[in-house]
Amino acid sequence: MIAQNQRAFCLRARGPRHVCIRRNATVSSQVITTTTQENLNSVVAVEIDVEALQKRLEARAKAMIQLEEQEVASRTKVKFFLKQQVGLGESWKVVGRCPELGSMLPEVAPYMKWSNGDVWTYEAKIRPGNFEFKAVLRKPDGQYLWEDGKERILEVPFGEPADKEVQITDIKFM
Structure with a gap:
């Protein structure tokens, strides 16, 4: 009992x-x-x-x-730069095929930070490998506009970690 x-x-x-x-x-x-x-x-x-x-x-x-x-x-520090003017309430995200960039899911991808001159930046320590990524514009209503064209390739070297800068230019939308 x-x-x-x-x-x-x-x-x-x-x-x-x-x-x-x-x-x-x-x-x-x-x-x-x-x-x-x-x-x-x-x-x-x-x-x-x-x-x-x-x-x-x-x-x-x-x-x-x-x-x-x-x-x-021990990972490589990657800094993304994007110079692009956006409308009120809009923001940029970097979406890629690695966990640090949201695994191609814009909802969980990191936001880029805005600074004077309409310069957007994002910095992350990313594991070695080759990853596809795109810049994505988040609209004020929650919709996402993906840049047109093929995915960009991010090559993070194996071995000793280093700092790497990635310039995102020539963004076009469908």
Whole structure:
């Protein structure tokens, strides 16, 4: 019988085995009971320390974040430049076939920053490889105008990271 301060649920595992998990509301552990239809008299209980599992999971997540930060630090810094006048409420985005440029999805691609003289810039640390990209104009109503023509190619060198500048010129729309 389960006390009022405990919660329980049962799962049917593969075959004739059932797994029941009972959690005590005041204790940070769970008791897992497994039974089989062949032998209902034999019950196995295993206590799992949920807090310890959560701490291990958190430690792994922090380690993965540190690895990603180290990898990003060793990437090439690419700075995109675009000199183009736009209307009120319009803005430019750089959309490319890499995660740093939105994976060709303008909704998640980064915005370029405007500065005096109608100069738009965007700077990112991008992984090595060859990537297609385009400049996309975001209209005030949320629509996107893609530049006409074939995709531009961004070549990020392998090896030692360096700074790279990309000028986006001759933008035409369909």
